[in-house]
Amino acid sequence: xxxxxxxxxxxxxxxxxxxxxxxxxxxxxxxxxxxxxxxxxxxxxxxxxxxxxxxxxxxxxxxxxxxxxxxxxxxxxxxxxxxxxxxxxxxxxxxxxxxxxxxxxxxxxxxxxxxxxxxxxxxxxxxxxxxxxxxxxxxxxxxxxxxxxxxxxxxxxxxxxxxxxxxxxxxxxxxxxxxxxxxxxxxxxxxxxxxxxxxxxxxxxxxxxxxxxxxxxxxxxxxxxxxxxxxxxxxxxxxxxxxxxxxxxxxxxxxxxxxxxxxxxxxxxxxxxxxxxxxxxxxxxxxxxxxxxxxxxxxxxxxxxxxxxxxxxxxxxxxx
Amino acid sequence: xxxxxxxxxxxxxxxxxxxxxxxxxxxxxxxxxxxxxxxxxxxxxxxxxxxxxxxxxxxxxxxxxxxxxxxxxxxxxxxxxxxxxxxxxxxxxxxxxxxxxxxxxxxxxxxxxxxxxxxxxxxxxxxxxxxxxxxxxxxxxxxxxxxxxxxxxxxxxxxxxxxxxxxxxxx
Numbered sequence: 181x182x183x184x185x186x187x188x189x190x191x192x193x194x195x196x197x198x199x200x201x202x203x204x205x206x207x208x209x210x211x212x213x214x215x216x217x218x219x220x221x222x223x224x225x226x227x228x229x230x231x232x233x234x235x236x237x238x239x240x241x242x243x244x245x246x247x248x249x250x251x252x253x254x255x256x257x258x259x260x261x262x263x264x265x266x267x268x269x270x271x272x273x274x275x276x277x278x279x280x281x282x283x284x285x286x287x288x289x290x291x292x293x294x295x296x297x298x299x300x301x302x303x304x305x306x307x308x309x310x311x312x313x314x315x316x317x318x319x320x321x322x323x324x325x326x327x328x329x330x331x332x333x334x335x336x337x338x339x340x341x342x343x344x345x346x347x348x349x350x351x352x353x354x355x356x357x358x359x360x361x362x363x364x365x366x367x368x369x370x371x372x373x374x375x376x377x378x379x380x381x382x383x384x385x386x387x388x389x390x391x392x393x394x395x396x397x398x399x400x401x402x403x404x405x406x407x408x409x410x411x412x413x414x415x416x417x418x419x420x421x422x423x424x425x426x427x428x429x430x431x432x433x434x435x436x437x438x439x440x441x442x443x444x445x446x447x448x449x450x451x452x453x454x455x456x457x458x459x460x461x462x463x464x465x466x467x468x469x470x471x472x473x474x475x476x477x478x479x480x481x482x483x484x485x486x487x488x489x490x491x492x493x494x495x496x497x498x499x500x
Numbered sequence: 501x502x503x504x505x506x507x508x509x510x511x512x513x514x515x516x517x518x519x520x521x522x523x524x525x526x527x528x529x530x531x532x533x534x535x536x537x538x539x540x541x542x543x544x545x546x547x548x549x550x551x552x553x554x555x556x557x558x559x560x561x562x563x564x565x566x567x568x569x570x571x572x573x574x575x576x577x578x579x580x581x582x583x584x585x586x587x588x589x590x591x592x593x594x595x596x597x598x599x600x601x602x603x604x605x606x607x608x609x610x611x612x613x614x615x616x617x618x619x620x621x622x623x624x625x626x627x628x629x630x631x632x633x634x635x636x637x638x639x640x641x642x643x644x645x646x647x648x649x650x651x652x653x654x655x656x657x658x659x660x661x662x663x664x665x666x667x668x669x670x671x
Binding site for chain 2: 215216217218219220457458460461462
């Protein structure tokens with residue numbers, strides 16, 4: 181198979197898999213939330229309610245796609261596209277298994293960080309362009325959240341980079357042959373998990389959305405497929421963060437018996453379920469608590485982790 | 501932080517709990533015998549209408565959903581000419597059942613009375629009357645009442661003594 185054909189197949193496969201998974205996640209999330217709340221969730225449409233997603237999709241396609249007259253039209257239309265594009269771009273650098281993965285960037289991790297920051301712009305722009313006070317408040321919160329969480333999100337990953345000696349995600353996976361980085365980098369793992377939650381605006385860090393106080397936050401004015409894109413973007417973000425956690429800290433595709441791709445999927449799915457459990461269990465903190473937690477607890481912790489890791493690596497002598 | 505972890509664990513334990521949902525159309529819920537549902541008019545053990553059209557139910561009804569018209573048959577026995585309950589108004593409070601002196605009006609454990617047309621929720625007497633005596637199988641108002649009615653003179657009722665002739669001095 182030629183190189184072009186291989187990469188084309190990879191991109192198409194990745195696109196189909198992630199988008200399919202993202203819509204499947206809607207079903208999974210509703211079923212799991214129901215399970216943890218002693219309910220059933222959607223179980224009427226098709227086997228186990230699986231076709232509920234299809235029904236919802238048909239519904240959302242036929243909804244009126246309303247752009248409010250007071251909105252900033254071009255930005256309003258662009259904002260939902262930005263989140264999808266930036267998250268899908270990040271998927272390009274995720275190595276799912278040996279030979280599966282779109283590109284092999286030597287700055288893959290930095291590329292991911294850049295793209296995830298781009299995703300935050302989508303929320304800010306949506307909040308601003310809606311020209312609505314609740315949306316604006318949501319966008320404002322998103323901006324503040326981005327500022328405080330992007331910082332230690334990057335820092336928490338530097339420990340992994342120091343240990344692996346590379347920004348290339350594939351090499352980071354290969355560096356975990358002896359021991360998964362979740363053991364030496366447990367602090368970094370916890371910090372990245374929390375930062376990832378904040379990054380995807382998932383509960384308990386869904387302050388930009390905060391249904392109970394801001395209607396729907398930044399997407400109050402969105403309807404139809406534009407709202408659907410925000411929705412899919414959020415689930416894509418969850419998949420992305422889960423995939424990255426398994427790549428960076430849990431040895432990606434590595435594991436006994438099962439084929440590599442299966443291991444990768446199992447680990448990713450585990451973290452997706454964990455994200456849903458977070459949503460089921462934890463209440464949303466107040467905004468100043470969230471900021472304080474980020475700057476006063478998480479940032480020093482990740483700095484400490486980075487310094488300790490660097491010191492140990494220097495003492496032992498070089499990566500690996 | 502620790503409390504958050506504990507919360508996560510407790511919520512996770514709900515995976516193994518029984519679900520509380522009753523999947524209604526497939527799985528019928530348990531309704532207690534005294535459940536206040538669809539209202540019926542019952543008959544006495546002999547098959548006659550129990551209702552004596554005293555209007556007490558209509559008076560007791562807080563939402564005025566009961567309408568009836570009293571009339572008498574040739575024996576002087578009262579019965580409703582029409583008896584109408586508007587179930588789109590009824591709040592199923594059961595006051596009519598409590599007010600009824602003859603156990604005629606009764607609430608039953610049934611709530612499946614949805615309609616596509618609102619006016620179909622107005623039940624007439626033939627919709628309300630049931631064949632049996634409902635919750636009180638042996639009760640017949642006219643056997644206890646001191647009223648003279650066809651086939652029963654004064655003093656013939658259950659637990660009733662013959663009338664005393666107040667104009668006579670004989671013991």
